[in-house]
Amino acid sequence: MVGEMETKEKPKPTPDYLMQLMNDKKLMSSLPNFCGIFNHLERLLDEEISRVRKDMYNDTLNGSGNLERRSAELPDGIGPIVQLQEKLYVPVKEYPDFNFVGRILGPRGLTAKQLEAETGCKIMVRGKGSMRDKKKEEQNRGKPNWEHLNEDLHVLITVEDSQNRAEIKLRRAVEEVKKLLVPAAEGEDSLKKMQLMELAILNGTYRDANLKSLQQAPEAGLIYTPYEYPYALAPATSILEYPIETSGVLGAVATKVRRHDMRVHPYQRIVTADRAATGN
Numbered sequence: 445m446v447g448e449m450e451t452k453e454k455p456k457p458t459p460d461y462l463m464q465l466m467n468d469k470k471l472m473s474s475l476p477n478f479c480g481i482f483n484h485l486e487r488l489l490d491e492e493i494s495r496v497r498k499d500m501y502n503d504t505l506n507g508s509g510n511l512e513r514r515s516a517e518l519p520d521g522i523g524p525i526v527q528l529q530e531k532l533y534v535p536v537k538e539y540p541d542f543n544f545v546g547r548i549l550g551p552r553g554l555t556a557k558q559l560e561a562e563t564g565c566k567i568m569v570r571g572k573g574s575m576r577d578k579k580k581e582e583q584n585r586g587k588p589n590w591e592h593l594n595e596d597l598h599v600l601i602t603v604e605d606s607q608n609r610a611e612i613k614l615r616r617a618v619e620e621v622k623k624l625l626v627p628a629a630e631g632e633d634s635l636k637k638m639q640l641m642e643l644a645i646l647n648g649t650y651r652d653a654n655l656k657s658l659q660q661a662p663e664a665g666l667i668y669t670p671y672e673y674p675y676a677l678a679p680a681t682s683i684l685e686y687p688i689e690t691s692g693v694l695g696a697v698a699t700k701v702r703r704h705d706m707r708v709h710p711y712q713r714i715v716t717a718d719r720a721a722t723g724n
Contacts, residue, residue: 449634455496456495457495457496457499457500458500459500459641459645459650461496462496462497462500462645463650464640465492465493465646466493467646468489468645469486469489469493472485472486472489478579480554484700494561497554497558497642498558498561498562498619501558501559501562501638502562503557505696514661518609518612518613519608519609519612520606521606521608521609522606522607522608523606523607523608524606524607525604525605525606526604526605526606526607526610527602527603527604527610528602528603528610528611528614529600529602529603529614530600530601530614530618531598531599531600531601532598532599532601532618532621532622532625532677533596533597533598534571534596534597534598534599535625536573536596536597538710539627542627544597544625545569545573545574545597547624547636547639548567548569548621548624549569550600550642551639551640551642551643551646552643554639554642554647555624555635555639556569556685559617559621561621562604562620563613563616563617563620564601564603564613565602565603565613565617565618566601566602566603566612567599567600567601567617567621568599568600568602569597569598569599569600570592570595570597570599570600571592571593571595571596571597571598572593572594572595572596572597572655573597574592574593574597575593580592599621599625601617601618601621603616603617620645630676638692668684676684
């Protein structure tokens with residue numbers, strides 16, 4: 445049994461699976477984490493979300509996750525730590541209507557963060573047009589630490605490591621950023637599709653066109669969804685909360701709850717508060 449669990453393949457990195465993980469995270473966040481009982485679950489869930497995003501990103505830009513494999517091939521460091529940097533100017537004059545900043549950063553900065561994690565470099569958008577708030581950009585122009593606003597729009601890539609490792613990391617980061625600076629034909633931009641999908645998942649509006657609409661069970665609470673994923677989010681008032689006995693160390697007073705026998709899915713639990721303290 446243990447051998448089977450160790451050799452079992454991990455689920456494929458699909459938008460549907462990522463949405464399920466995000467729903468799991470929302471559901472877990474809504475439950476009371478008494479004494480940190482969910483700490484390991486949260487860590488494992490975050491690691492799986494990171495793995496799925498990384499695989500989806502690599503598949504989108506590199507076709508087969510080449511960047512991840514190359515990142516593991518860094519040599520041992522030789523010599524002191526140095527800092528290297530390189531600027532890549534954005535071709536805004538050639539493509540004045542293209543949203544390069546959004547493409548590089550991604551929804552809530554996820555694309556840039558993912559690229560930083562993959563390359564080991566810091567990636568920042570700088571120069572004219574790099575700030576979303578144009579009024580604030582004009583106010584900061586010419587001030588100390590804002591000198592970059594006088595330059596053309598560019599991506600600043602920096603890395604700190606030993607000389608031999610820093611050069612490799614910087615070269616790989618430059619290669620990846622250059623891919624982002626080449627606009628794809630309308631309807632053929634796989635990265636844009638992924639970013640829009642991620643944004644929809646973050647906003648809770650993602651829907652797979654191949655999935656049927658959810659049919660909620662007659663009773664409130666956790667509901668079974670039709671795509672082999674047992675839970676969908678329900679109002680917070682119907683989420684199961686296990687009571688803490690008043691004789692416990694915490695000394696907390698909890699509402700007594702009871703379970704109904706009605707279940708749509710074998711893992712589904714529905715609870716309601718007793719009408720009175722007498723248990724009627």
